[in-house]
Amino acid sequence: xxxxRRHGQESQRDRLKQELFQFNxxxxxxxxxxxxxxxxxxxxxxxxxxxxxxxxKLYGAPGVEFMGLHDENAAVTQVHFLxxxxxxxxxxxxxxxxxxxxxxxxxxxxxxxxxxxxxxxxPGAPPSVTRVTAVLAHSSGDLLLLGTEGGHVxxxxxxxxxxxxxxxxxxxQVASSVPDDYIGRRNLEHVEALQENPVNxxxxxIGYGRGLMVIWDLEKQCAIQHIPATQQLESVWWTxxxxxxxxxxxxxxxxxxxxxxxxxxxxxxxxxxxxxHFPCKAISKIVxxxxxxxxxxxxxxxxxxxxSYGDRHCITVIHSKTHVALDFTSRIIxxxxxxxxxxxxxxxxxxxxxxxxxxxxxxxxxxxVIQTPYLVPLHSSAITCSHHxxxxxxxxxxxETARRDGTxxxxxxxxxxxxEDDELGEPVMSGDHPASVxxxxxxxxxxxxxxxxxxxxxxxxxxxxxKVSSHELSSSLTNAAQQLKSSEVVLGMRQRIDQSVKPCLLxxxxxxxxxxHNATVTAFNFENSLPHTRTHAQWMxxxxxxxxx
Numbered sequence: 001x002x003x004x005r006r007h008g009q010e011s012q013r014d015r016l017k018q019e020l021f022q023f024n025x026x027x028x029x030x031x032x033x034x035x036x037x038x039x040x041x042x043x044x045x046x047x048x049x050x051x052x053x054x055x056x057k058l059y060g061a062p063g064v065e066f067m068g069l070h071d072e073n074a075a076v077t078q079v080h081f082l083x084x085x086x087x088x089x090x091x092x093x094x095x096x097x098x099x100x101x102x103x104x105x106x107x108x109x110x111x112x113x114x115x116x117x118x119x120x121x122x123p124g125a126p127p128s129v130t131r132v133t134a135v136l137a138h139s140s141g142d143l144l145l146l147g148t149e150g151g152h153v154x155x156x157x158x159x160x161x162x163x164x165x166x167x168x169x170x171x172x173q174v175a176s177s178v179p180d181d182y183i184g185r186r187n188l189e190h191v192e193a194l195q196e197n198p199v200n201x202x203x204x205x206i207g208y209g210r211g212l213m214v215i216w217d218l219e220k221q222c223a224i225q226h227i228p229a230t231q232q233l234e235s236v237w238w239t240x241x242x243x244x245x246x247x248x249x250x251x252x253x254x255x256x257x258x259x260x261x262x263x264x265x266x267x268x269x270x271x272x273x274x275x276x277h278f279p280c281k282a283i284s285k286i287v288x289x290x291x292x293x294x295x296x297x298x299x300x301x302x303x304x305x306x307x308s309y310g311d312r313h314c315i316t317v318i319h320s321k322t323h324v325a326l327d328f329t330s331r332i333i334x335x336x337x338x339x340x341x342x343x344x345x346x347x348x349x350x351x352x353x354x355x356x357x358x359x360x361x362x363x364x365x366x367x368x369v370i371q372t373p374y375l376v377p378l379h380s381s382a383i384t385c386s387h388h389x390x391x392x393x394x395x396x397x398x399x400e401t402a403r404r405d406g407t408x409x410x411x412x413x414x415x416x417x418x419x420e421d422d423e424l425g426e427p428v429m430s431g432d433h434p435a436s437v438x439x440x441x442x443x444x445x446x447x448x449x450x451x452x453x454x455x456x457x458x459x460x461x462x463x464x465x466x467k468v469s470s471h472e473l474s475s476s477l478t479n480a481a482q483q484l485k486s487s488e489v490v491l492g493m494r495q496r497i498d499q500s501v502k503p504c505l506l507x508x509x510x511x512x513x514x515x516x517h518n519a520t521v522t523a524f525n526f527e528n529s530l531p532h533t534r535t536h537a538q539w540m541x542x543x544x545x546x547x548x549x
Contacts, residue, residue, distance in 0.1 A: 028067070029376075029378070030375075030376060030377065030378040031355065031356060031357070031375050031376065031377045031378070032049050032051050032055070032057055032375075033051055033052075033053065034051050034052040034053065034354070035049050035050070035051050035052075035333050035352055035354065036050055036051055036052050036075050036076055036077060036333065037049070037050035037051075037076045037077055037078050037079045037090070037091075037333070037334065038050075038079065038333055038334035038335070038336070038352040039078075039079030039080055039081055039088060040081070040336045040338075040350070041081035041088070042338075042339070042342065043083070043084050044060075044081065044086065045060065046058050046059070046060050046081070047059045047060075047350070048079045048081070048088060049079075049352065050075075050076025050077075050079050050090055051075070051076060052075040052076075053073065053075070054069060054070040054071075054072060054073055054074055054075065054076060054092065055067065055068070055069050055070075055076075056068045056069075056070070056076055056079065056090055056100065056111075058102075058111060059374060059375070062373040062374060063374075065374070066102070066109070066110070066111035067111065068100055068111045068112075068113060070090070070092060070098060070113075072092055072094055072096060074092040074093050074094040074096070075092065075093045076090050076091070076092060077091050077092060077093050078090070078091040078135050079091075080135050080136075080137045081137065082137050082141050082158065083137060083138075083139050083140075083141050084141055085141045086101055086102045087099055087100065087101045087114075087158070087159060088100050088101075089135065089137065089144065089158070091132055091135055095118060095119070095127075095130070095131055095132055096116055096117070096118045097116065097117045097118065097132070097144075097146075097156075097161065098113055098115070098116045098117075099113065099114050099115040099116070099117075099158065099159050099161065100112065100113050100114065101114050101159075114159065115159060115160070115161055116161075117156070117161035118130075119132065119146065119148070119154055119163075126150070128148070128149040128150045128190075129148060129149075129150040129152060130148055130150070130154075131148055131149035131150070132146050132147070132148055132149075133147055133148060133149050133190050133191055133192065134146070134147035134191045134192060134193055134194045134207075135147075135194070136194035136195070136196060136204065138196060138201065139196060139201050140201065141158075142157060142158060143155060143156070143157060143158065143164075144156040144157075144158055145194050145204060147190070147191025147192075147193075147194050147206065148190065148191060149190040149191075150171065150190070151171035151174070151188050151189065151190060151191060151208065152168065152169065152170050152171050152191075153168065153169035153191060153194070153206060153216075154168050155167040155168055155169075155218075167218065167221070169206070169216060169221075171188065173223075174188065174206070174214055174216075174223060175188065177214075177222070177223040177226070178212065178214070178223075178226055179226065179228070187210060188208040188209070188210055188212055189208055189209035189210045190208070190209045191206060191207070191208060191209075192207045192208060192209045192233045192234065192235070192236075193205075193206075193207035193233065193235050193236040194206060194207070194236075195207075195236045195237065195238045195245075196238070197215075197238055197242050197259075198238060198239075198240050198241075198242055199241065199242030200242065202217055202218050202219045202220075203215055203216070203217055203218070203224070204216055204218060205227075205236055205238060205245055207233050207235075207236040207247065208233065209232065209233055210232065210233070211228070211229035211230050211231050211232060211233050211247075211249070212226065212227070212228055212229065212233075213226070213227035213229060213233070213236065213245065213247060213257070214226055214227070215227075215245075215259065225259065225260070227245065227247070227257045228269075229247055229249070229255060229257075229269055230269060231249035231250060231251050231253065231271070232249055232250035232251075232282075233247060233248075233249060233250075234248045234249055234250055234282050234283055234284050234285070234302075235247070235248045235283070235284060235285045235286055236248075237286050237287055237288055238259075239288055239290075240289070240290055240343070241290075242259060243258065243259055243260075244256050244257060244258060244259060245257045245259055246286050246288055247286075248282075248283035248284070248285065248286040248300060248302075248303075249271070249282070249283065250282040251273070251279075251280065251282070252273055252274075252275060252279075252280025252281055252282065252283060252302070252303045252304075252305075253271035253272060253273045253280075253283070253303075254271065254272055254274075254283055254286050254300065254303075255269060255270060255271045255272070256270070256272075273303075274300075274303055274316065274318075275303055275304055275305050276305060278305050278306075278307060279305070279306045279307070280303055280304060280305050280306060281302045281303060281304050281305075281306055281309075281310065282302050282303070283300045283301065283302045283303040284301050284302045284332075285300060285301045285302075285334070285335070286298075286299070286300040287299045287300070287336075287337060289337055289339065289346050291319075291345045291346070292344070292345055294319075294320060295319065295320050296319075297317065297318070297319045297337070297346045297362070298316075298317075298318040298319070299315060299316065299317050299318075299335070299337065299349065300315070300316055301314070301315045301316075301332050301335060302314070303316060304325070312327055313327070313328045313329070313330060313331055313332050313353065314326060314327050314328070315328070315332065315335060315349070315351060317349065317360075317362070317367065319362075324367060326351070326360065328351065328353045328358065329353070329355065329356075330353045330354040330355040330356070331353060331354045332351060332352075332353050333352040333353060333354065334352050335349060335350060335351040335352065336350055337349055337350070337362075338350060345363070346362050347361075347362055347363050348360060348361055348362055348363075348370065349362055355377055356375070356377040357372055357375040359372055
């Protein structure tokens with residue numbers, strides 16, 4: 001009886017804790033966990049990221065963020081903005097489609113889910129008939145084309161999610177128009193890609209997994225051209241002038257096909273393998289964008305030789321005589337290109353990988369990386385401690401802000417505009433964040449590599465102020481300490497701000513665990529001296545660790 005009575009008392013205690021201590025998550029900082037999909041709207045200038053837990057986040061101007069969460073605990077596999085609309089469509093791995101919109105409520109904008117839809121096949125049909133594998137948001141803003149695993153293309157009217165059965169494209173319709181010698185050799189398989197003709201919105205290209213591509217006229221409901229590729233298809237891109245279609249394949253090659261003209265169906269397949277004739281990885285996505293003056297930009301992900309670069313995650317950028325392979329530290333989710341206007345030159349390459357968002361400046365020589373004002377990857381290495389600092393002295397805050405602005409820490413040119421650090425300044429993307437800058441807070445994190453990251457958390461977003469690495473200090477350890485094979489782990493940190501004498505003086509302490517009974521504490525002294533910051537370090541061995549308690 002005592003055991004059951006004690007259990008009841010503990011339950012009562014838990015209920016009291018829940019009533020007295022309401023810990024609710026107010027906001028999130030850092031990079032989304034396990035991203036799985038990427039979308040971008042050139043008209044809204046909004047970036048959307050979906051993750052495996054069913055969350056979707058929208059990013060606009062620095063400080064402008066929206067978050068939505070699907071009721072289903074399913075991964076977001078695709079995100080598509082409706083052209084020139086404020087709606088976007090998400091596809092989950094449970095085959096459900098969801099419509100989201102931005103609406104004003106009490107002077108603020110909210111991300112709301114306004115509809116959901118799931119394809120239903122005829123009675124007795126296998127699930128593959130309606131399993132969505134490709135989505136095309138038509139330029140009219142009124143239609144969604146859904147390619148399925150069974151090879152069919154369904155046409156759905158939005159935003160009401162009404163299926164237009166009379167406009168659906170069945171696999172039998174396509175197969176009946178394909179040459180007999182091709183259809184006899186292979187099955188068409190699933191719909192891998194859907195692309196709209198930039199010149200004629202009534203024409204779309206349907207790419208099937210086995211390699212066949214069919215240009216279909218939506219108005220006449222018939223096929224007008226067949227492109228009989230023989231390699232497994234990965235992606236399709238229609239050039240801006242509508243003259244060519246680019247297809248990328250599983251063997252690391254891509255092909256260029258002419259659209260229209262005479263005897264186009266008899267055109268020979270001429271593939272280009274950028275990295276040689278040795279076995280290469282698949283080119284999962286290919287994009288070609290023209291320039292006002294000069295040759296176009298060609299960008300594709302993958303395609304590297306399997307033997308020597310099989311474990312690399314690369315995006316290749318080719319422009320004129322410049323050929324660069326960008327190597328990323330984690331798997332590439334997706335990428336897109338920002339342009340100067342609707343038809344201007346490419347200005348920036350935005351790449352979403354599993355651990356970070358990378359922006360490459362395509363208008364500056366050398367194609368440098370632009371430091372983004374948000375989506376800071378706090379977990380570049382495992383975080384073992386953190387410290388929150390509030391009530392920062394105003395003079396210290398102003399000097400740190402001036403140092404950050406003077407060194408251009410979070411500024412960069414992108415799409416002809418600026419990454420603006422001032423939360424009341426000109427945004428690079430849509431939206432405005434009128435946050436007050438009187439709330440001065442800072443967070444310090446200590447990753448296991450002993451890199452100190454000072455971040456400004458006064459607003460909604462987390463902005464990097466300073467990053468200090470102890471890599472150089474670790475090289476000065478004695479041979480005896482090196483023989484200990486120390487595990488460099490930050491166990492704690494404290495800081496001291498002298499408000500009366502030197503407002504710009506900040507001490508941050510980190511501890512390195514060298515051995516079970518040995519410890520080293522490093523004291524960093526940051527002195528502001530524009531345009532650079534001097535950092536001094538002092539070593540104190542075997543000190544008392546009372547400051548960690």
